[in-house]
Amino acid sequence: MIDLSLDPAGTRTALAAAILLGYTAFCGLVYGHHRRARVRLAALAGPPLESGTEGGAQTVLVAYASQTGFAERLALRTAGALRGSGTPVCVAPLGALTAEALAGCSRALFIVSTTGEGDPPDGAARFARRVMGGTADLRGLRYAVLALGDRDYARYCAFGRALDAWLHHQGATALFDRVEVDDGDDGALRHWQHNLTFAGGRADMADWSTPDYGRWRLAARRHLNPGSPGAPVFHVVLTPLDGPQAWKAGDIAEIGPRDPADPRRKLPHREYSIASTPEDGGIELLVRQVRGPDGRLGIGSGWLTEHAAVGAEIALRVRENRGFHGPADDRPLILIGNGTGIAGLRAHLRERARAGHRRNWLLFGERSPRHDRPFAAEIARWHADSVLERLDLAFSRDPADPAYVQDRLAAAGPEVARWVAEGAAIYVCGSLQGMASGVAEALTAILGEAMLETMAAEGRYRRDVY
Numbered sequence: 100m101i102d103l104s105l106d107p108a109g110t111r112t113a114l115a116a117a118i119l120l121g122y123t124a125f126c127g128l129v130y131g132h133h134r135r136a137r138v139r140l141a142a143l144a145g146p147p148l149e150s151g152t153e154g155g156a157q158t159v160l161v162a163y164a165s166q167t168g169f170a171e172r173l174a175l176r177t178a179g180a181l182r183g184s185g186t187p188v189c190v191a192p193l194g195a196l197t198a199e200a201l202a203g204c205s206r207a208l209f210i211v212s213t214t215g216e217g218d219p220p221d222g223a224a225r226f227a228r229r230v231m232g233g234t235a236d237l238r239g240l241r242y243a244v245l246a247l248g249d250r251d252y253a254r255y256c257a258f259g260r261a262l263d264a265w266l267h268h269q270g271a272t273a274l275f276d277r278v279e280v281d282d283g284d285d286g287a288l289r290h291w292q293h294n295l296t297f298a299g300g301r302a303d304m305a306d307w308s309t310p311d312y313g314r315w316r317l318a319a320r321r322h323l324n325p326g327s328p329g330a331p332v333f334h335v336v337l338t339p340l341d342g343p344q345a346w347k348a349g350d351i352a353e354i355g356p357r358d359p360a361d362p363r364r365k366l367p368h369r370e371y372s373i374a375s376t377p378e379d380g381g382i383e384l385l386v387r388q389v390r391g392p393d394g395r396l397g398i399g400s401g402w403l404t405e406h407a408a409v410g411a412e413i414a415l416r417v418r419e420n421r422g423f424h425g426p427a428d429d430r431p432l433i434l435i436g437n438g439t440g441i442a443g444l445r446a447h448l449r450e451r452a453r454a455g456h457r458r459n460w461l462l463f464g465e466r467s468p469r470h471d472r473p474f475a476a477e478i479a480r481w482h483a484d485s486v487l488e489r490l491d492l493a494f495s496r497d498p499a500d501p502a503y504v505q506d507r508l509a510a511a512g513p514e515v516a517r518w519v520a521e522g523a524a525i526y527v528c529g530s531l532q533g534m535a536s537g538v539a540e541a542l543t544a545i546l547g548e549a550m551l552e553t554m555a556a557e558g559r560y561r562r563d564v565y
């Protein structure tokens with residue numbers, strides 16, 4: 100990183116211009132290599148670099164590797180969405196990139212499919228061999244991977260997973276967790292689109308496809324944390340109007356909010372971790388009120404916590420989220436989370452309690468020990484009844500013992516290692532910023548990076564972070 104802050108203005112300008120030129124040249128080079136693609140891309144995604152950005156520092160690289168064209172179409176769509184949000188974009192086939200080019204980017208989105216028997220698309224084979232076969236200093240890069248695949252193949256999303264692992268090993272930081280798309284699944288693609296807000300996308304962009312919503316009733320709503328230093332959190336209960344519905348712990352509720360000023364107007368979907376199981380009779384959510392800089396409530400949280408009346412009909416679709424489903428067996432489970440992330444963990448604990456799986460350890464963090472205790476009575480009961488073998492709570496605003504959940508984890512290192520040696524799986528749910536990386540660091544320190552990667556590959560380390 101070059102620190103420009105102490106340079107005279109002239110040097111700064113010259114340097115900025117040089118970077119801008121270099122970046123423009125890079126984009127041009129990439130486009131030159133792929134002239135045929137360039138014509139299509141230019142038409143759909145606009146010019147590679149918009150003026151007025153500092154040396155392309157704001158520019159997001161959208162790189163794709165496609166065998167039959169789907170990843171390429173999604174790359175264009177992604178680029179269009181970012182561009183429509185005012186974020187400059189540069190689109191390139193992965194095969195045209197070098198390690199140096201990647202090292203010069205600050206943000207990149209990779210949209211890649213898997214072909215053959217877990218192979219990269221033909222156009223990316225050389226990149227896989229030459230670039231991914233070596234090392235690069237990508238510490239300045241923040242990235243995300245959209246991995247396209249098909250679960251019918253033994254090596255599901257293998258290339259996307261390999262690329263993600265390689266980027267991570269080169270020091271790049273994930274903007275959000277890899278999104279895997281099974282056979283073009285619309286819900287997973289909406290999830291990707293939703294996450295584009297972490298890469299400069301607008302939060303109110305229209306859905307790429309409208310979820311196939313069912314009809315639910317807002318049966319109950321309760322404010323859980325009056326007096327909290329954090330934003331209000333509501334426990335929302337929704338019951339199905341079209342007969343009993345099926346879902347599993349770990350699944351996501353896609354909600355279809357309406358414009359409070361004009362309830363006929365449908366707004367883009369919002370996603371919430373489901374906090375209950377079908378045996379509970381309804382879908383329970385924990386919804387934290389989000390406010391924009393203008394003070395207005397967020398689209399989804401405003402709809403669920405204020406604008407929709409109790410008793411009102413809510414459009415809801417369950418999105419299967421296999422990446423966060425519970426273990427198939429009764430292995431020990433370490434559940435780690437913060438804030439509204441307790442929702443996803445509670446669904447797992449309910450499922451485990453019902454199945455009689457009692458080797459559960461919950462580590463949960465919030466702000467105030469007095470005000471921020473979602474599901475406190477239930478958690479205490481589980482602890483007393485040994486559904487929870489161990490419980491660690493951390494409150495960052497506790498004057499007596501301020502701590503984050505990752506601090507509890509670090510302090511319990513040998514015990515975590517023992518559980519893992521006994522076959523435990525680790526599930527993490529909650530904030531991407533602050534919690535997820537802190538927890539990943541603590542787990543890496545305890546278990547080692549190789550072990551954590553093996554656990555992720557075996558489905559023993561799973562995350563639902565947002």
Ligand SMILES: Cc1cc2nc3c(=O)[nH]c(=O)nc-3n(C[C@H](O)[C@H](O)[C@H](O)COP(=O)(O)O)c2cc1C
Pocket residue numbers: 164165166167168169170171211212213214215216217218220247248249250252253254255256257282283
């Ligand atoms: C011949 C062939 C082999 C494939 N092999 C795999 C595979 O090993 N693993 C996987 O997850 N998906 C596999 N797929 C599924 C593709 O990744 C999936 O259809 C993807 O959406 C294609 O995107 P593309 O059009 O950008 O190449 C295969 C598809 C084809 C046609």
